[in-house]
Amino acid sequence: MSDASLLDRIRIVLARPSHPGNIGATARAMKTMGLSRLVLVQPKVFPDPQAEAMASGAIDVLNQARVCDSMAEALEGTWFATAITGRRRELGVEPCWAREAAAELAASAVTGEVALVFGNETSGLSNEEVAFCQRWAVIPANPEYRSLNLSQAVQVLCYELRLALVAPGSPPPVLGAGEPARHEEVEMLLDHLERAALSCGFLDPASPKRFMPRMRRLLARKGLEKEEVNILRGFLAALMDKGR
Amino acid sequence: MSDASLLDRIRIVLARPSHPGNIGATARAMKTMGLSRLVLVQPKVFPDPQAEAMASGAIDVLNQARVCDSMAEALEGTWFATAITGRRRELGVEPCWAREAAAELAASAVTGEVALVFGNETSGLSNEEVAFCQRWAVIPANPEYRSLNLSQAVQVLCYELRLALVAPGSPPPVLGAGEPARHEEVEMLLDHLERAALSCGFLDPASPKRFMPRMRRLLARKGLEKEEVNILRGFLAALMDKGR
Numbered sequence: 484m485s486d487a488s489l490l491d492r493i494r495i496v497l498a499r500p501s502h503p504g505n506i507g508a509t510a511r512a513m514k515t516m517g518l519s520r521l522v523l524v525q526p527k528v529f530p531d532p533q534a535e536a537m538a539s540g541a542i543d544v545l546n547q548a549r550v551c552d553s554m555a556e557a558l559e560g561t562w563f564a565t566a567i568t569g570r571r572r573e574l575g576v577e578p579c580w581a582r583e584a585a586a587e588l589a590a591s592a593v594t595g596e597v598a599l600v601f602g603n604e605t606s607g608l609s610n611e612e613v614a615f616c617q618r619w620a621v622i623p624a625n626p627e628y629r630s631l632n633l634s635q636a637v638q639v640l641c642y643e644l645r646l647a648l649v650a651p652g653s654p655p656p657v658l659g660a661g662e663p664a665r666h667e668e669v670e671m672l673l674d675h676l677e678r679a680a681l682s683c684g685f686l687d688p689a690s691p692k693r694f695m696p697r698m699r700r701l702l703a704r705k706g707l708e709k710e711e712v713n714i715l716r717g718f719l720a721a722l723m724d725k726g727r
Numbered sequence: 728m729s730d731a732s733l734l735d736r737i738r739i740v741l742a743r744p745s746h747p748g749n750i751g752a753t754a755r756a757m758k759t760m761g762l763s764r765l766v767l768v769q770p771k772v773f774p775d776p777q778a779e780a781m782a783s784g785a786i787d788v789l790n791q792a793r794v795c796d797s798m799a800e801a802l803e804g805t806w807f808a809t810a811i812t813g814r815r816r817e818l819g820v821e822p823c824w825a826r827e828a829a830a831e832l833a834a835s836a837v838t839g840e841v842a843l844v845f846g847n848e849t850s851g852l853s854n855e856e857v858a859f860c861q862r863w864a865v866i867p868a869n870p871e872y873r874s875l876n877l878s879q880a881v882q883v884l885c886y887e888l889r890l891a892l893v894a895p896g897s898p899p900p901v902l903g904a905g906e907p908a909r910h911e912e913v914e915m916l917l918d919h920l921e922r923a924a925l926s927c928g929f930l931d932p933a934s935p936k937r938f939m940p941r942m943r944r945l946l947a948r949k950g951l952e953k954e955e956v957n958i959l960r961g962f963l964a965a966l967m968d969k970g971r
Contacts, residue, residue, distance in 0.1 A: 494736065498859045508876065508879075511874075511875075511879075512876075512879055513874075514869060514872045515868050515869055515872055515873060515874060516868060516869060516881075517868075517869040517877045532739055539876070540872055541872065548867045578898045579898045580895050580898055582890070583898075589927060606798040621898065622759060622886070623886075623889060623890060623893070623895035624759045624761075624889070625758060625759055625760060625761040625889075627761075628759055628784055629759060630755075630759060630783065630784055631755075631756075631882070632752065632755060632756075632783070634879070635752075635755075635759075635878070635879060635882040637758055638875070638882055639883060639886050640884060642866070642867075642883050645868070645869075646826070646867060651824050651865070654823045654824055654827075654865065656766045660769075665879060680754065693930060714874035
């Protein structure tokens with residue numbers, strides 16, 4: 484089983500969601516990170532056109548969503564569940580931060596089915612609902628305003644789950660970038676610059692000050708391209724020609 | 728200057744946003760992570776009641792948003808800008824992943840003002856807009872569906888920026904958790920269990936099998952509370968009494 488396919492063992496449970504738009508946005512957030520199993524416990528309005536509009540290209544995730552009557556039913560088949568909650572809880576379940584929670588869930592998916600549980604937009608999760616979970620987790624947030632929208636919280640956790648399970652690999656390659664300038668080409672440009680500065684009197688050989696070290700530093704930046712060097716040298720040649 | 732106040736040096740620039748709801752949701756996403764400086768380049772509709780509705784408790788961020796005519800104006804005063812884009816670009820600007828981009832932006836905010844630039848919901852950023860930035864970054868996503876909603880992308884990046892600048896500290900404390908059971912209390916419970924199992928004949932001293940090691944493993948789990956131990960011992964005592 485590949486690590487990416489472990490994402491299929493992680494279900495996202497929304498407890499009593501009020502706004503169908505948030506259900507749709509949740510489906511989209513899940514699919515962008517490769518998750519597909521959405522479970523809804525007593526949704527207020529579902530299905531609904533607003534959910535479909537917000538799901539955008541994740542309509543398949545929405546259509547496959549399972550609707551349950553209770554949290555117990557939603558968690559059937561799981562062996563580990565983490566509750567996401569913004570509030571401090573009057574409970575003995577052990578808390579952690581979202582990133583650590585995602586890593587733990589990802590590791591737990593190797594053993595079997597797991598769940599990530601989110602509460603109602605206004606009231607959050609009840610103590611009874613949290614008590615079904617083995618862990619609860621908090622998204623680090625601004626202490627003066629920690630109220631993430633429901634689907635935003637899902638997005639952050641699904642993003643963390645993907646990073647925990649699927650190595651992003653090398654960053655996307657730079658397309659259309661020119662061939663990089665080599666060391667000796669940059670040196671030739673520096674030499675050209677020095678000759679041009681001397682020929683126009685800008686650079687006094689008796690008192691060169693910091694001109695050439697400055698130019699070297701400017702051109703030492705990573706990513707200088709062969710063509711840029713050629714353009715600059717052509718420009719210098721033209722300036723020198725004109726002054727002759 | 729504290730690390731948290733460096734968040735004030737990071738502006739979020741939305742280029743030509745189409746949906747006022749996304750502007751509001753962006754303001755909320757920013758505020759939950761402690762960012763406050765929103766810049767809008769040629770928003771299609773702004774201000775708008777839908778933006779206010781989606782901003783929820785971040786109406787202050789929305790009201791302070793700066794509206795600009797051009798990307799150049801939006802970036803005035805910054806020395807470093809990162810473009811977030813989902814597509815591969817025909818440009819030589821260096822790409823990286825969102826997490827590394829957030830770390831680089833956070834570090835760059837020490838030197839001065841920086842910007843994180845997001846494109847239009849449908850068309851993304853134009854090549855001209857990306858060319859204003861020193862870096863472009865991609866949110867790792869499902870290769871089959873990488874289309875994050877605009878405000879979701881902002882949420883992920885602001886979350887990464889917060890983590891890069893503000894150590895979340897210890898997880899929130901467990902409130903209402905009882906006093907933890909100490910080693911010797913757990914040992915007394917194990918001893919009690921053994922006596923109970925012997926007294927009712929469940930445990931044969933001549934062939935104890937794995938009963939006690941199993942019980943020890945069960946009770947070795949972290950977080951057992953003093954009161955739980957007391958309840959279990961009371962229960963055992965009552966069972967033993969009844970069998971007498």
